[in-house]
Amino acid sequence: MTEIRIDVTKQFSDKAFQLKAKLPARGITAIFGRSGAGKTTLINLISGLVQPDAGVIEVADRLLFDSENGINVAIENRQVGYVFQDSRLFPHMTVKRNLCYGVTKFCQQHFSEIVTLLAIEELLGRYPSSLSGGEKQRVAIGRALLSKPQILLMDEPLASLDISRKRELMPFLEKLSSSVDIPILYVTHSLNEILRLAQNMVVIEDGQVELCDTIERVWSSNIMQSWQSFSEKSSLFKGEIVEQNRYYGLTKVALTPKHYLWVQHTEGIVGENVRLRVRANDVSIALERPQKTSIRNVLSCVVKSINLGGKGTSRQSVEVVLELTNYQQLLATVTQWAIDDLELEVGQKVVAQIKGVSVSQKDVALEPQF
Numbered sequence: 617m618t619e620i621r622i623d624v625t626k627q628f629s630d631k632a633f634q635l636k637a638k639l640p641a642r643g644i645t646a647i648f649g650r651s652g653a654g655k656t657t658l659i660n661l662i663s664g665l666v667q668p669d670a671g672v673i674e675v676a677d678r679l680l681f682d683s684e685n686g687i688n689v690a691i692e693n694r695q696v697g698y699v700f701q702d703s704r705l706f707p708h709m710t711v712k713r714n715l716c717y718g719v720t721k722f723c724q725q726h727f728s729e730i731v732t733l734l735a736i737e738e739l740l741g742r743y744p745s746s747l748s749g750g751e752k753q754r755v756a757i758g759r760a761l762l763s764k765p766q767i768l769l770m771d772e773p774l775a776s777l778d779i780s781r782k783r784e785l786m787p788f789l790e791k792l793s794s795s796v797d798i799p800i801l802y803v804t805h806s807l808n809e810i811l812r813l814a815q816n817m818v819v820i821e822d823g824q825v826e827l828c829d830t831i832e833r834v835w836s837s838n839i840m841q842s843w844q845s846f847s848e849k850s851s852l853f854k855g856e857i858v859e860q861n862r863y864y865g866l867t868k869v870a871l872t873p874k875h876y877l878w879v880q881h882t883e884g885i886v887g888e889n890v891r892l893r894v895r896a897n898d899v900s901i902a903l904e905r906p907q908k909t910s911i912r913n914v915l916s917c918v919v920k921s922i923n924l925g926g927k928g929t930s931r932q933s934v935e936v937v938l939e940l941t942n943y944q945q946l947l948a949t950v951t952q953w954a955i956d957d958l959e960l961e962v963g964q965k966v967v968a969q970i971k972g973v974s975v976s977q978k979d980v981a982l983e984p985q986f
Contacts, residue, residue, distance in 0.1 A: 620767065620799055624661055624671030624681070633657055633823040639801070639816065641676060644793045646814035646831070647803045653820045655803045659769040662801070663698050664691035675799075676766045697760030697768040701775045703752035705744040705759075712740040715759050730758050733795055734788055749777045750784035757788070761796065768792075768800045774809060789813055807843065811852070811893065830854070832891075836945050846933060849896040851947045857884045866912075869975075875940050878912045879973045890975055898972040899948035901936065903958055905967050913970035917946060919962050922955065936960065938968050 620639040625632070633654050639645050647655045660666040662673055662680070667688065673681040675696075680689045705714045715731075716722065731737050734754045744752060753773050760768055773789070774782045790813060792800060804810060810817060810831065817834040819827045827839050834840060835852040844850070855869035858876065865881040869890060877892060884890060905914055917938040924934055932952040937945050946968055960966070 620662075620676075620801075621672065621674040622658070622662065624668035624673060626657065626661065626666065626668050631823055635661065635820070635823070635825055637818055637825045637828045639799065639818070639828065641799050642793075642797065643815040644800045644802050644813050645816040645818060646810040647801055647818050647820065648805075648807075648810060649820035651805075654823045655820055656771055657823075658818075658820065659698075659771060659801050659803060662694075662767065663696045663769055664689065664694050678766070695764070695766040697763055697765035699753070699756050699760050699768070699770045699773050701772045703744070703749075703756040705752055705755060707744050709743070710740065711736065711742055711744070711747070711755050714744070714755055715740075715762055717759060719762050726764070727762065730761050733791060734758050748781060748784070750781040753777070753785055754788055757792075765798060767798055768796070770800060770802045772803050772805065774804070774806070786812065811891070833943070836947075846935070846949070847897065849935065849947050849949065851894045851896070851945065853892040853894070853944065855890055855892050857886055857888045857890060859886065860884075867975075871944065872941055875915050875944075877915075877970065877973055879975050882975050893974040894946060894970055895972060895974075896935065896947040896949040898970060899938075899946060900969045900971070901938075901948055901950060901954070901958065901960070902967050902969060906969070909969070911969045911971060913973065915940065915946070915968045915970065917966060917968050919960055919964045919966055920945065921962060922960060924952075938966070 619641055623636045625634050635654060635658055647658055649655050657666060661668055662675070668681060668683065670683040671681070672679070679687050680694050681687060706717065709717065734757060736754050736758060739747065739751060739755065747755070774785060777785065793815065802813060814831050817829065817831045818825055819834060819839055827834055827837055832852045832854050853871050855871050855877065857867060858870045859868035860881070861868065862881070866878045867882050867884070868876055868878055869892060870876045879892070882890065917940050920937040920939040922934060922936050924932065933949055934952050934955050936948045936950060938948055939945055948968060
């Protein structure tokens with residue numbers, strides 16, 4: 617698969633950036649990090665709004681910048697769509713005219729597809745002043761897509777919206793990764809947005825790319841531990857629907873050929889992928905598989921590490937990393953008393969009992985308790 621390749625340096629008066637990453641050419645890649653780390657700088661370098669001092673930027677096998685060979689494609693020729701924090705619509709133009717601004721060759725079919733995707737048919741004759749914040753951002757996204765870009769850059773598109781408008785826009789953002797066959801780089805400070813939208817994730821720290829991988833692998837990395845409080849730590853899994861039990865209202869999702877979870881019924885067909893989130897506080901550990909229990913989800917695993925956590929009012933909390941496979945891990949938060957009582961050791965075979973699983977699919981976020 618074609619990749620997005622960026623390997624550049626940029627020196628500002630007060631900070632140096634050295635950004636190097638290979639990003640997938642499909643789906644949504646979240647760009648995450650602290651304020652000033654270099655998230656917006658990364659997408660501005662790709663768009664051409666900022667010129668690197670040296671390096672290479674390549675999108676869809678097309679060089680946008682190559683300092684050694686003197687290549688620096690002009691902004692208007694980069695085939696890049698850009699959605700800013702504010703919609704930046706022209707107030708004197710109708711929605712339809714805003715959508716068509718910058719379109720060099722109008723295609724009615726493409727126009728209709730984008731308008732339908734974003735559900736803005738009824739807005740075409742209106743002016744920006746009469747639109748809500750969420751409606752304005754949908755129009756801004758539509759304008760960016762109508763230029764038929766090779767890549768879509770989004771700089772915190774929900775940041776300026778209140779909670780109700782964020783909820784209004786979120787389902788449309790979720791549609792993008794499956795409906796639009798171009799890569800989307802999505803800058804955000806919000807872990808909740810990342811969990812709902814992104815398939816891949818880039819973490820930037822102090823002007824450098826610290827990690828770039830699937831969201832499940834990045835989420836379980838040491839880098840992300842500091843972003844989650846001890847009481848809110850969780851594990852992410854990409855699973856595949858293998859069975860729908862409509863009698864009990866449950867869906868069976870396979871994590872591996874040997875590991876699966878039953879979750880509250882979620883719409884989807886067998887073979888479809890869904891993302892699962894398991895909070896560490898919802899995982900308990902047993903030495904043997906229980907014979908009679910109300911908990912449906914019991915997984916065989918191996919203790920990978922035992923890490924002392926924060927102290928509560930009367931008991932110490934301990935984080936236990938449980939390994940399902942070489943690349944899939946499950947976090948459990950238990951008491952020191954439980955560690956001592958079970959005599960847990962690294963390398964020991966145990967079973968994990970999972971009381972709750974969150975499923976994110978489209979605009980669904982369900983948390984059943986078994």
